[in-house]
Amino acid sequence: MKNLEVIGLKKNKKVTDALHQLLADYHIYYANLRGYHWNIKGCGFFSMHAKFEELYDAASEEIDVIAERLLQLDEIPENKIDKLALQAKLTAKGQPEPSEEMIKDVMEDLKYIIAAVRHLVELTDEAGDTVTNDIMMGILPSLEKKVWMINAFRS
Numbered sequence: 001m002k003n004l005e006v007i008g009l010k011k012n013k014k015v016t017d018a019l020h021q022l023l024a025d026y027h028i029y030y031a032n033l034r035g036y037h038w039n040i041k042g043c044g045f046f047s048m049h050a051k052f053e054e055l056y057d058a059a060s061e062e063i064d065v066i067a068e069r070l071l072q073l074d075e076i077p078e079n080k081i082d083k084l085a086l087q088a089k090l091t092a093k094g095q096p097e098p099s100e101e102m103i104k105d106v107m108e109d110l111k112y113i114i115a116a117v118r119h120l121v122e123l124t125d126e127a128g129d130t131v132t133n134d135i136m137m138g139i140l141p142s143l144e145k146k147v148w149m150i151n152a153f154r155s
């Protein structure tokens, strides 16, 4: 018996497509953060090196939650990094660059991911998928808090 039959939800391609897309983009966001963590230089090194690690640790947990929700919805989450990179709309970065550029890039990634998560909040609301909605609503506050903290740091 399929998970959806037991859960009592119908297949909703809009929701699952958006989750697959978010999973791909989150992998780029994660990999970018790893690159910033490794390559940060200058007087902000100690604080930003640690902050980027905190951000990619959070992203890693969010990736796992998204992938496991796809499984619950009878989907197979992609794990092949080449396929994820092809699907992702975010740009892969994280190579040595000025720290201000790194922070600007993180904010751009966050802007994209927040919009994607908010879109999923709407889609899951329409679909009556309260659990995926709750997952997205759980991710959103921590993403928005990161925006505030990063903006406060750089001002």
Ligand SMILES: [Fe+2]
Residues within 6 Å of the ligand: 037, 053
């Ligand atoms: Fe490290």
